[in-house]
Amino acid sequence: MDTTILIDVGIGTIGLGALLYIGLKKVKSRLKRYVLRQAAEEKRD
Amino acid sequence: MNLKIIFFVALFAITYIIVFSLPDSTANLSLSPEKVNIGEWWRFLSYPFAHLNIVHLVENIAGFAIAGLLAIELKSLFRDFSSTYIISGFFAILPVWAFLHFTALGASSAIFGAYGLISLETKKYNISPLYIIPVFIFVAFAEAFVSYFSNGMSQATVLKTEQALSHISGFIFGILFFSLMIKLRPFLDRKRLHVLRSGG
Numbered sequence: 001m002d003t004t005i006l007i008d009v010g011i012g013t014i015g016l017g018a019l020l021y022i023g024l025k026k027v028k029s030r031l032k033r034y035v036l037r038q039a040a041e042e043k044r045d
Numbered sequence: 046m047n048l049k050i051i052f053f054v055a056l057f058a059i060t061y062i063i064v065f066s067l068p069d070s071t072a073n074l075s076l077s078p079e080k081v082n083i084g085e086w087w088r089f090l091s092y093p094f095a096h097l098n099i100v101h102l103v104e105n106i107a108g109f110a111i112a113g114l115l116a117i118e119l120k121s122l123f124r125d126f127s128s129t130y131i132i133s134g135f136f137a138i139l140p141v142w143a144f145l146h147f148t149a150l151g152a153s154s155a156i157f158g159a160y161g162l163i164s165l166e167t168k169k170y171n172i173s174p175l176y177i178i179p180v181f182i183f184v185a186f187a188e189a190f191v192s193y194f195s196n197g198m199s200q201a202t203v204l205k206t207e208q209a210l211s212h213i214s215g216f217i218f219g220i221l222f223f224s225l226m227i228k229l230r231p232f233l234d235r236k237r238l239h240v241l242r243s244g245g
Contacts, residue, residue, distance in 0.1 A: 009108030009153040009212075012184040017111035017160065020167075020177070024118050027170050 047116070049123040053130075054113035058106045061152065064094040065102050071095050075150035076142065093134040095150040105152045112159040119166040126162060129223050133158020137218035141210050154215030157185070161219025165227075178220070185212040 064070050076092035077085075096102040116126045134155025142149055164177040189205035196202055 009104055009156050010184075010188060011104070012187050013157075013160070013181070013212075014104065014108050014111060016180060016184050017108060017115060020163070021111060021115050021118065024115065024167075024170065024172075027172070028118070031170070 047120075047123060050113050050117050050121070050126055053123070053127050054110055057109065057130075057152075061094060061096060061102060061106060065096050065099075071097050071150060075148050076138075077148040078142075078146045090135065092150050093152045093155055096152075097150060101151060105156060108153065108156045109159070112156055112163060115163045116159065116166070119163060119169055121162065121166050125223060125226050126159065128226065129162045129219050130155050130159045132222055133161070133215050133219045137215040138211050141207070141214045145207055145210070147207055149211065154211055154218070157181075157212045157215030158219030158222065161216045161221075162223040164216075165220060165223055178216075181216055182213060185209045185216065 064074070074088065074091035074095035076088045081088055096105065112130075113126075134152060137154040137158055138149055160181055164174045164181060167174060167177055186206075186209045189202060189209045192199070192202040192205045
């Protein structure tokens, strides 16, 4: 009888994926703020 | 918002739930070397859809949903995400399975294939995949490490290590397949343009 391997992603991977998602959202919002600030500065100049 | 990716994730999640609700789905659909040896070849196509219990099913659907959300945030193309997921799901585990001869079931090699794609796609936001890839590999082996330090080289540790190897196989397969897709993209786009032009 061979062994059975449950191929489940596991809580660790789900947590890592969620952290990556939150981190990515933060990076995107910072980039957006940076672009808007640059545009506002260019407009002022 | 990439609705195609949302639809794709929802479609697969519903399929997993339907297959899970079928009687004896695990026994009839898992990739068992004994069953394959007696000619049940359809198991190569059915094993990613089979799940043993509700925890296994919920974890895989949650992992897949997060992979889908990440792909949407990273503006991945639907064709890249879907093809990497499907091809990894069917083929990624086979090298490990051929050597270690275990009964395999579940979709996580496909999900890890999708995470392989995501780890390369982070380059779009100047996040180096070299930060992401080792963390995923570490997390994949984490349960095996914990089992080894608490139980030594027991049967549980061997199972967790085989499981981790299956995950890493999916992850690396996803990275390699998506890299190939990127390399082939100019050729595929040219071919599609040619078909559109000839159609017009």
